[in-house]
Amino acid sequence: MSCFLRKSLRLKGFSLFHHILASSTWFSCRHFSHSHSLPYNNTSPRFLVPSGSYSNGYWSQHNRFWTSETAATEPSTSDGLTLQGILSYNWAVLDENDSDWKSHASAIAQSIHLIKRRLQWRKLKVRLDMLSVQLNKADLWDDPVHAGKISREHGSLLGKMKEVNALEQELLEHIDMIKLARQENDQDLESESLKALLNMRREAKEKELEALLSGEQDSCSCYIEVQAGAGGTESMDWAAMVMQMYKSWAQQRGYKVTVMDEMPGEIAGIKRATIKVDGEFAFGYAKAEVGVHRLVRISPFDSNKRRHTSFAAVAVIPILGDGSTHVQINESDLRIERFRAGGAGGQHVNTTESAVRIVHIPTGVTATCQNERSQHQNKASAMAVLQSRLDQLEMARQAQLNAHHTQSLTDITWGSQIRSYVLHPYRMVKDLRTNYEVSDPDSVLEGDLDGFILSYLSASLDEDEDEA
Amino acid sequence: MKLSLSSVYRPYRFPTLINSSALGRPFCSPALSSPSTILKPQVPLFLRPPINSTKLCDLKKWHDWAKGVATSIGSAFVHSDNGPDSSLLCREIKWLMEDAVEDHSVFSHVGLEGDECVKMRVDIEELYCLWKQRVQERRPFQYIVGCEHWRDLVLSVQEGVLIPRPETELIVDFVCDVVSKNEDLKRGVWADLGTGSGALAIGIGRVLESEGRVIATDLSHVAVSVAAYNVKRYCLQDKIELREGSWFEPLRDMEGKLAGLVSNPPYIPSKDISGLQAEVGRHEPRVALDGGIDGMDALLHLCDGAALMLKPGGFFAFETNGEQQCRALVDYMENNRSGSFCNFEILADFAGIQRFVIGFHQ
Ligand SMILES: C[S@@+](CC[C@H](N)C(=O)[O-])C[C@H]1O[C@@H](n2cnc3c(N)ncnc32)[C@H](O)[C@@H]1O
Numbered sequence: 096m097s098c099f100l101r102k103s104l105r106l107k108g109f110s111l112f113h114h115i116l117a118s119s120t121w122f123s124c125r126h127f128s129h130s131h132s133l134p135y136n137n138t139s140p141r142f143l144v145p146s147g148s149y150s151n152g153y154w155s156q157h158n159r160f161w162t163s164e165t166a167a168t169e170p171s172t173s174d175g176l177t178l179q180g181i182l183s184y185n186w187a188v189l190d191e192n193d194s195d196w197k198s199h200a201s202a203i204a205q206s207i208h209l210i211k212r213r214l215q216w217r218k219l220k221v222r223l224d225m226l227s228v229q230l231n232k233a234d235l236w237d238d239p240v241h242a243g244k245i246s247r248e249h250g251s252l253l254g255k256m257k258e259v260n261a262l263e264q265e266l267l268e269h270i271d272m273i274k275l276a277r278q279e280n281d282q283d284l285e286s287e288s289l290k291a292l293l294n295m296r297r298e299a300k301e302k303e304l305e306a307l308l309s310g311e312q313d314s315c316s317c318y319i320e321v322q323a324g325a326g327g328t329e330s331m332d333w334a335a336m337v338m339q340m341y342k343s344w345a346q347q348r349g350y351k352v353t354v355m356d357e358m359p360g361e362i363a364g365i366k367r368a369t370i371k372v373d374g375e376f377a378f379g380y381a382k383a384e385v386g387v388h389r390l391v392r393i394s395p396f397d398s399n400k401r402r403h404t405s406f407a408a409v410a411v412i413p414i415l416g417d418g419s420t421h422v423q424i425n426e427s428d429l430r431i432e433r434f435r436a437g438g439a440g441g442q443h444v445n446t447t448e449s450a451v452r453i454v455h456i457p458t459g460v461t462a463t464c465q466n467e468r469s470q471h472q473n474k475a476s477a478m479a480v481l482q483s484r485l486d487q488l489e490m491a492r493q494a495q496l497n498a499h500h501t502q503s504l505t506d507i508t509w510g511s512q513i514r515s516y517v518l519h520p521y522r523m524v525k526d527l528r529t530n531y532e533v534s535d536p537d538s539v540l541e542g543d544l545d546g547f548i549l550s551y552l553s554a555s556l557d558e559d560e561d562e563a
Numbered sequence: 564m565k566l567s568l569s570s571v572y573r574p575y576r577f578p579t580l581i582n583s584s585a586l587g588r589p590f591c592s593p594a595l596s597s598p599s600t601i602l603k604p605q606v607p608l609f610l611r612p613p614i615n616s617t618k619l620c621d622l623k624k625w626h627d628w629a630k631g632v633a634t635s636i637g638s639a640f641v642h643s644d645n646g647p648d649s650s651l652l653c654r655e656i657k658w659l660m661e662d663a664v665e666d667h668s669v670f671s672h673v674g675l676e677g678d679e680c681v682k683m684r685v686d687i688e689e690l691y692c693l694w695k696q697r698v699q700e701r702r703p704f705q706y707i708v709g710c711e712h713w714r715d716l717v718l719s720v721q722e723g724v725l726i727p728r729p730e731t732e733l734i735v736d737f738v739c740d741v742v743s744k745n746e747d748l749k750r751g752v753w754a755d756l757g758t759g760s761g762a763l764a765i766g767i768g769r770v771l772e773s774e775g776r777v778i779a780t781d782l783s784h785v786a787v788s789v790a791a792y793n794v795k796r797y798c799l800q801d802k803i804e805l806r807e808g809s810w811f812e813p814l815r816d817m818e819g820k821l822a823g824l825v826s827n828p829p830y831i832p833s834k835d836i837s838g839l840q841a842e843v844g845r846h847e848p849r850v851a852l853d854g855g856i857d858g859m860d861a862l863l864h865l866c867d868g869a870a871l872m873l874k875p876g877g878f879f880a881f882e883t884n885g886e887q888q889c890r891a892l893v894d895y896m897e898n899n900r901s902g903s904f905c906n907f908e909i910l911a912d913f914a915g916i917q918r919f920v921i922g923f924h925q
Binding site for chain 2: 432447470
């Protein structure tokens with residue numbers, strides 16, 4: 096019963112404490128007495144106060160607070176523990192299966208912290224206050240369009256803020272519960288609260304990931320392209336290894352992988368290749384891989400067994416959904432060519448090669464597809480690639496116009512060197528942007544990339560924050 | 564428009580249609596060993612029931628063997644007659660496996676190792692046989708798997724029927740363009756002469772309005788049977804009618820009524836037949852390829868017929884051997900059929916070869 100209640104209360108977004116007061120008749124006596132032994136939490140912004148029923152200092156203070164809507168004091172547990180406090184204790188985050196409340200609490204606090212950073216918390220509060228001021232102006236609705244805009248933004252920001260505040264509140268309440276259970280030696284309550292904390296930990300982790308991937312195109316599917324750097328066979332072999340790494344990574348993540356285009360090297364490897372990665376957030380993750388990847392190893396192609404350095408460049412292109420605006424392509428701006436054409440064609444020739452290349456003449460952007468079994472389908476797929484490339488180019492152009500973004504076009508398409516893979520004389524993969532490193536290159540080349548990706552994504556949050 | 568009916572309907576003179584085995588080579592397919600019997604078209608490999616079972620490791624053995632064979636070819640075929648190189652052959656191996664194995668997604672998560680079994684639409688011995696035919700006899704890949712992917716269709720093909728070419732796909736685009744601008748043509752009756760596998764007829768049938776119909780003709784009994792099979796597979800029996808016979812012979816009732824007429828008739832000059840790529844020359848039906856001395860026999864005949872069969876404003880599109888034939892055809896229309904046609908255009912395929920003549924009836 097109580098477990099169910101707590102869950103349903105949380106769903107409604109109400110403070111547990113409020114419910115202990117307001118719906119005490121639902122509670123078993125035991126739980127009721129627990130609630131009584133707790134000092135009142137004095138910070139919940141969700142406290143719904145029955146007007147006039149209390150007149151002590153606490154309530155009036157709370158009422159004042161309620162009107163300003165944004166939190167003024169930091170929420171804490173009964174013994175004064177705050178989110179910042181939890182973070183500063185730096186309690187070790189253990190495996191989920193270790194039922195240690197501090198570990199859970201620490202993990203949840205970190206997630207909340209990250210979500211706040213992603214939302215640019217301080218800026219968000221300032222903006223919200225500003226909007227509140229505007230909303231309170233008497234003449235606001237003289238300009239209904241403007242007023243509508245303001246109140247929509249206010250509503251949406253407030254919603255985000257409340258959601259995070261609720262998480263924080265819930266965490267502190269669970270901690271209170273656990274401490275209380277220990278005091279009272281109530282093992283049922285303790286294990287129940289621990290379970291709730293664990294659930295919350297998972298939930299917060301999911302929210303954290305969502306927050307990391309909240310960019311406009313992050314949820315899109317994408318194309319990943321790998322191109323061999325200078326250096327002939329050596330680099331083409333490396334490009335093929337990199338492509339294989341992404342195929343495995345994508346498959347392990349449950350994405351659907353389709354090879355769109357592959358230009359094999361003369362002796363080994365690939366000159367370039369494009370794969371389509373289908374699934375939620377494919378772009379959000381894969382965009383962390385844009386840039387040049389460097390390999391150091393003893394070359395398998397060098398009979399003198401010398402050490403070689405090779406490069407492969409990776410580009411990632413989001414596939415915008417139907418809802419977004421696409422660049423309009425004029426049929427007359429396209430030149431469509433048969434790939435590897437030659438000879439008389441038509442009835443003279445039997446071939447299973449039906450690849451086409453589409454050139455967008457004004458921009459020089461091209462797309463080739465050869466994985467399909469008919470020319471028509473190859474053309475359709477190549478058109479889709481071309482559309483995404485032109486969309487990306489347009490977004491990059493827009494971003495450049497927008498003063499906030501200083502990224503150059505080349506940064507967006509191919510980027511600079513981001514990661515080193517060393518197989519000799521020592522073994523290590525190191526990300527040059529985050530310094531994240533792993534001493535087992537094989538696992539990375541087999542697609543174990545999430546560590547690199549997530550550390551990069553959170554590091555770019557820091558950058559955003561610095562910018563802010 | 565002085566046109567003698569008798570010349571259009573006269574039994575067409577077949578330049579070299581003595582026998583399909585004029586090249587002195589027996590066909591592999593039983594279908595052609597007795598071409599006159601009522602033909603039951605072959606079911607493409609990918610549609611056959613997966614009643615065979617093979618261990619993944621045995622499949623891998625086959626795969627490695629097939630790949631070895633393909634690799635050993637190098638560019639030998641390219642040099643001898645512009646045939647496939649080993650990278651193309653390797654891709655065909657992949658596609659052959661896709662068609663032969665019931666659930667080919669097993670490869671991505673299991674790989675090709677182990678004792679696990681996969682369900683197959685053909686047994687492994689036959690798979691060896693098929694690949695040998697592909698490389699040793701140069702039997703076209705499309706006859707091996709019994710289908711060709713053409714536009715967004717998968718068409719059944721077999722010995723005796725021309726494998727539709729990618730170039731020809733464009734004719735459907737032309738028709739799309741024309742009918743999107745003209746509701747009347749969209750609802751009319753179209754003809755595809757020399758339909759082969761039914762490719763053009765089916766492609767066009769799918770872009771016409773519900774009242775629109777297509778009559779598809781072919782002289783070859785095998786072609787008509789296979790086309791009928793394909794029409795049925797796309798549930799277009801109500802829309803596409805097949806008629807067996809030479810060019811306009813089966814269309815006497817349609818004089819002056821056709822909204823559109825398309826054809827990819829045989830257009831290769833007879834002298835070039837012997838030098839064709841092995842897959843084509845040794846395996847595809849000569850009646851589908853040989854266009855007479857200059858390759859224009861059928862095209863000129865079709866031109867004459869189009870003038871008679873199309874209604875005013877009706878559209879035509881012909882595929883040709885290239886620039887020379889396109890020019891000759893346009894000359895012929897201007898000089899011999901002047902006043903019958905208008906708005907001619909010569910259009911190129913994606914390889915940049917001037918391939919098509921399109922236009923309208925006055
Ligand atoms: C080049 S194939 C084209 C087949 C099909 N339309 C395509 O594009 O794939 C030419 C077709 O014309 C047919 N044909 C040859 N002579 C014919 C004739 N006298 N009357 C009708 N069809 C004929 C052949 O049987 C063959 O199917």
